[in-house]
Amino acid sequence: MSDLFTQATHRGFGAPIRAETSVDDCEVVGKIPEDLDGAFYRVGAEWYYPPKYRDDAILNADGYVTSFRIKGGKVDYRGRWVQTHRFEQERAARRQLYGYYRNPYTDDPSVRDPKRPNLRTVSNTAPLAHAGKLFTLKEDGLPYQIDPNTLETKGTWDFHGKWKSETFTAHPKLDPLSGEMIAFGYEATGLASDDLFIYTIDKGGQVRHEVRVKVPYVSIIHDMAITHRHVVIPFGGYVTGEQRLKDGKIHWGWDETKPSYIGVIPRDGDAKDMRWFKGPERCMMHTFNAHTEGNKVILYAPFYDSNFFPFFPPVDGSPFNPAKARAFIRKITMDLDSRDENYKEEILWPMQVGDLGKVDPRVLSLPTRYLYTAYNDPQRPYDQAASGPGAPARMTNCYGRFDIATGKTDAYFAGPTHNLQECSFVPRGRGEEGDGYLVGIASNYAEMRSELIIADAQRLGDGDIARVILPFRVSSQVHGVWVGAHELPLR
Ligand code: V55
Ligand code: FE
Numbered sequence: 001m002s003d004l005f006t007q008a009t010h011r012g013f014g015a016p017i018r019a020e021t022s023v024d025d026c027e028v029v030g031k032i033p034e035d036l037d038g039a040f041y042r043v044g045a046e047w048y049y050p051p052k053y054r055d056d057a058i059l060n061a062d063g064y065v066t067s068f069r070i071k072g073g074k075v076d077y078r079g080r081w082v083q084t085h086r087f088e089q090e091r092a093a094r095r096q097l098y099g100y101y102r103n104p105y106t107d108d109p110s111v112r113d114p115k116r117p118n119l120r121t122v123s124n125t126a127p128l129a130h131a132g133k134l135f136t137l138k139e140d141g142l143p144y145q146i147d148p149n150t151l152e153t154k155g156t157w158d159f160h161g162k163w164k165s166e167t168f169t170a171h172p173k174l175d176p177l178s179g180e181m182i183a184f185g186y187e188a189t190g191l192a193s194d195d196l197f198i199y200t201i202d203k204g205g206q207v208r209h210e211v212r213v214k215v216p217y218v219s220i221i222h223d224m225a226i227t228h229r230h231v232v233i234p235f236g237g238y239v240t241g242e243q244r245l246k247d248g249k250i251h252w253g254w255d256e257t258k259p260s261y262i263g264v265i266p267r268d269g270d271a272k273d274m275r276w277f278k279g280p281e282r283c284m285m286h287t288f289n290a291h292t293e294g295n296k297v298i299l300y301a302p303f304y305d306s307n308f309f310p311f312f313p314p315v316d317g318s319p320f321n322p323a324k325a326r327a328f329i330r331k332i333t334m335d336l337d338s339r340d341e342n343y344k345e346e347i348l349w350p351m352q353v354g355d356l357g358k359v360d361p362r363v364l365s366l367p368t369r370y371l372y373t374a375y376n377d378p379q380r381p382y383d384q385a386a387s388g389p390g391a392p393a394r395m396t397n398c399y400g401r402f403d404i405a406t407g408k409t410d411a412y413f414a415g416p417t418h419n420l421q422e423c424s425f426v427p428r429g430r431g432e433e434g435d436g437y438l439v440g441i442a443s444n445y446a447e448m449r450s451e452l453i454i455a456d457a458q459r460l461g462d463g464d465i466a467r468v469i470l471p472f473r474v475s476s477q478v479h480g481v482w483v484g485a486h487e488l489p490l491r
Helices: 085-093 242-246
Strands: 021-023 025-030 038-045 062-072 074-081 128-131 132-139 144-146 154-156 180-185 195-201 207-214 230-236 260-266 275-277 289-293 296-301 330-335 343-346 372-376 398-403 409-412 418-427 438-446 449-456 466-468 479-484
Touching: 025 144, 038 128, 038 418, 128 479, 180 418, 195 230, 207 260, 207 275, 230 289, 230 296, 260 330, 372 418, 398 418, 438 479
Parallel strands: none
Antiparallel strands: 021 074, 025 466, 038 062, 038 479, 062 074, 128 132, 132 144, 144 154, 180 195, 195 207, 230 260, 260 275, 289 296, 296 330, 330 343, 372 398, 398 409, 418 438, 438 449, 449 466
16 A cells, blocks of 8 residues: 555544444433434545545545434434445455546556546535435536435436436535425536536426536536526636646646636526626635525625635646635625626625535525534634644634624634534524524544534524534545435434
């Protein structure tokens, strides 16, 4: 095995897990609310074998899915690799076979197949529950169906043959009123292709509508948003192309001269209805939510000023600039009556935030009051000595609730040796926005183990109501979701 796992970046909390584990009846500090019945699913990137290239993206690591099944105040934990085609090839060969992030030309000849890039997906980005099924997602391949109880991988899912894109976004959106899912695939017809397919899938899981459009240029289209009338598709900055890939480079480079774009198309619209609103250099990764107000589409999103990913380097040869990798909560307006096709942008809070944001899923597509995301508050105590030499210079120490109506913020603080991963919202009660819990994993650096935090989303300042203590580090999360027991056949 390569020496890469012995490097500093792969030690401490970043060290590979290399194991599948189950813990029933986890240790709990505090009290798990009796009304919680469901599962918190998380998906992340976990190298089984070290990467072939030292400067590869962590986003290229194997998919790993975890679950916390919560019922009657008890918690069972489980973690499994997603058994993708690629994972099976590697395990059979007992070594790494795959090269750079989304570049099949750099793969071992035994598996190299640039005509079928989705065979090398790692399904490491997000869980999805829809129409009674659980999936793991990665934007360069099809969904993998997962058993919601055992986390066993059942294979890829193409919606009864009706999903024609070779890829499926990691961030489909579920309409809370209709139960529909809106999703898309980009690079839909092959490596570096400029085809974007957008689908509506009904609440029973059947494809109901498809539209095929061309993008202004080929870029990461990572997330999307929906309103009750429109689908919103933001992207910008990252570039790729057949030649770049044949030259053996990582899939994306950053081109600061490229404008950002936000596509707006009516739900169930035709290709000719797509409008591309334009703006300055931006790294548009995640969204919070959007709604339509008269003839304006309003999007809330924690976009970055510029390139966030050091492993996708500038195409002009300049060094990665961390000073511009800053995310702010932005309100973006697309005026459907305008002729100039420029979007308008306002920064709502001057503080930097983490870009993995959430809203109460009951207001998805509708006007929103509360935005939730993690961030670093430098005013909070940080016990760097107790956190050890491998701890980050600044901890992501808070979950914030940002109130758009009042401008007020509330914060949950995890402690002086704790680093928070993305939070997820757990709805409670009859549907009033914001009534629920925030759940998420904290890395306890002092004790080198992970804890599941459960906090009341309306009383973040009071601290957590329960912590589930794991006796080890869990895999790092990209995205997670809470799924109620009524949504999946949970045991
Ligand atoms: C992102 C994550 C990905 C990816 C592309 O957070 C973009 C953004 C975990 O994989 O492949
Ligand atoms: Fe994401």
